[in-house]
Amino acid sequence: MNNALELDNVSAFYGASQILQLLNLRVEQGKVTCLLGLNGMGKTTTLKAIMGLVDRVEGRITLNGQPLVGRTHLRARMGVTLVPEDRKVFASLTVHENMTVAQQLTGSGKDFLIEDAVRLFPRLQERLEQKAGTLSGGEQQMLVVARALLANPSYILLDEPTEGLAPDYVDAIKESIQAARSRNIGIILVEQSLPLALAVGDDFYIIENGQTIFNEPRDAVMADPAILEKMLAVE
Numbered sequence: 235m236n237n238a239l240e241l242d243n244v245s246a247f248y249g250a251s252q253i254l255q256l257l258n259l260r261v262e263q264g265k266v267t268c269l270l271g272l273n274g275m276g277k278t279t280t281l282k283a284i285m286g287l288v289d290r291v292e293g294r295i296t297l298n299g300q301p302l303v304g305r306t307h308l309r310a311r312m313g314v315t316l317v318p319e320d321r322k323v324f325a326s327l328t329v330h331e332n333m334t335v336a337q338q339l340t341g342s343g344k345d346f347l348i349e350d351a352v353r354l355f356p357r358l359q360e361r362l363e364q365k366a367g368t369l370s371g372g373e374q375q376m377l378v379v380a381r382a383l384l385a386n387p388s389y390i391l392l393d394e395p396t397e398g399l400a401p402d403y404v405d406a407i408k409e410s411i412q413a414a415r416s417r418n419i420g421i422i423l424v425e426q427s428l429p430l431a432l433a434v435g436d437d438f439y440i441i442e443n444g445q446t447i448f449n450e451p452r453d454a455v456m457a458d459p460a461i462l463e464k465m466l467a468v469e
Contacts, residue, residue, distance in 0.1 A: 237263040237298045239389050244293035246283040253279040254444040264418040268435035276444040277424045281391045285316045313388035321374045325367025336381035351380040372403035379410050389420040
């Protein structure tokens with residue numbers, strides 16, 4: 235069996251409010267799994283449940299067959315990294331210092347180096363000594379994705395990584411996703427842009443009201459590309 239991050243019948247709660255309802259999801263290493271759905275359907279909560287950031291989780295979350303438990307930093311050390319939609323950089327640190335911190339936090343092997351990050355995002359090469367808080371939104375997004383890669387994870391969770399970005403930045407994020415996949419990293423991509431999802435996705439899930447209502451591999455989706463638009467009610 236391939237290494238995988240799996241959610242089996244997972245329910246998640248914020249206080250008394252249930253957001254996820256017996257949700258199932260499988261993400262294989264070296265593949266991009268696109269998590270689609272309208273706003274408020276549970277996509278971000280799915281990522282937070284994986285990272286231990288919701289009040290209560292029922293069901294089973296496993297990483298390569300082992301239960302994924304403990305606090306967020308422990309899950310990161312096990313090989314799962316979240317890139318949240320709010321682009322949390324260490325504003326007072328330079329770009330180079332942000333990258334160095336990412337390498338140090340996980341204690342993992344140094345397969346992906348700062349030199350690799352700036353080759354992937356040349357714009358960051360020009361900003362290495364600049365405070366991260368002064369970067370543009372697109373540059374900050376490049377930095378948080380670079381930091382995730384520098385942690386050398388087995389899985390990266392990307393929450394709306396291209397939201398509000400100009401086309402050049404979107405292209406850079408697309409290239410970074412493809413680069414991560416080539417390094418056998420499993421990716422969950424939460425994304426509103428169907429063209430991007432179709433360009434990089436290997437497996438496609440749609441979540442509605444906290445449940446999985448659609449799950450098909452790339453071949454099935456590409457045989458009928460309009461199926462995602464139909465199910466998402468995109469005009």
